[in-house]
Amino acid sequence: MSKEQVYIFDTTLRDGEQVPGCKLDTKQKLEIAARLDELGVDIIEAGFPVSSPGDFHSVELISKLVKNASVCGLTRAVKKDIEVAAEALKHAKRPRIHTGIGTSDSHIKHKFNSTREEIIERAVAAVKYAKSFVEDIEFYAEDAGRTDNEFLARVCEEVIKAGATVLNIPDTTGYCLPHEYGAKIKYLKENVTGIDKAVLSCHCHNDLGLATANSIEGVINGARQIECTINGIGERAGNTSLEEVVMIMRQHPYLNLDTNINSKLLYSTSQMVSHNMGMIVQPNKAIVGANAFAHSSGIHQDGVIKNRETYEIIDPHDVGVTESSIVLTARSGRAALAYRAKIVGYELTKLQLDDVYKVFLEYADRKKEVLDEDIHDIIKDSKINI
Ligand code: KIV
Ligand code: ZN
Secondary structure, X not given: OOOEXXXXXXXXXXXXXXXXXXXXXXXXXXXXXXXXXXXXXXXXXXXXXXXOHHHHHHHHHHHHHOOOOEEEEEXXXXXXXXXXXXXXXXXXXXXXXXXXXXXXXXXXXXXXXXXXXXXXXXXXXXXXXXXXXXOEEEEEEEOHHHOOHHHHHHHHHHHHHHOOOEEEEEEOOXXXXXXXXXXXXXXXXXXXXXXXXXXXXXXXXXXXXXXXXXXXXXXXXXXXXXXXXXXXXXXXOOEOEHHHHHHHHHHOHHHOEEOOOOHXXXXXXXXXXXXXXXXXXXXXXXXXXXXXXXXXXXXXXXXHHHOHHHOOOOOHHHHOOOOOEEOEOOOOOHHHHHHHHHHOOOOOOHHHHHHHHXXXXXXXXXOOOEOHHHHXXXXXXXXXXX
């Protein structure tokens, strides 16, 4: 049975770029956009054109550059924003306007000093106006995570009638638990008239470390687009991490869901974004962290040397990492030492290995990590005949 496609909406250049102190210049944005297109994302959210002349310019240039993906520009439910976005996107092969408004009672009261009825009117007007410029309109119901489901369903129904093609259900504050977010998507699937005319999209923030889990619950319950960023970057605790959701769907075939992503480009794309933003990837980051395929404890190393699958659920080649690494530390065993010694040119017998291992442990207690160049000294100090 062929798998159902989940569209990947990358917002590294918009929500991701909201990381304090990590602004990208236009050249860097273009380089990242070209790579995202090559990676196979379906939609690139290139920026928020009305926010600054610089953002307008980069959305315009990205629109000209991108060959395959749809290019999207963010707006508020404000006429001027929509006009400016349409102008910035006019050279895009597949332009999308992403417009919306806060729908939770908190946003309605504190941000807009408005009422639910007025919010629906503004949402519908924004979608209709955006539709006068482009066909593909995504509507976001900001703070949908904390919006009452019945009201959210009404908003969705009205914006579909007005022409929205995608409904973004953001958990803007990262508040939802996975089962709650999944239930919200299911509720919309089951209760919004006309829902078959639109794609439901998950846009989850990571304030409680649940962005990936929530997005996956979303697609399990019927959403068919995930909004995410490379390395999960974004404001506060960040957005859903692209590499995580893509590999979860690949590693769990029974979900029967897949994306267009060329996973072999994940590691190099992660490095490129990290380098351009000056933002290191935490070493224990799933999929793309420096330690994601590194083994340092003796028991694990012994297993991985015998068969990689004993302690790895992903083949590192599948995400563009050249190989698993066996890191030598004081927790390493003889198998790991013999393995690395062989790589640097020493085939040790069992007796030789016993002697070398004693010296190795002394080194390892002094150093955090024993490197390949240290192995030569260790062999020399162990005074074995080689
Ligand atoms: O988190 C959010 O609600 C957003 C919207 C503007 C789409 O980023
Ligand atoms: Zn967001």
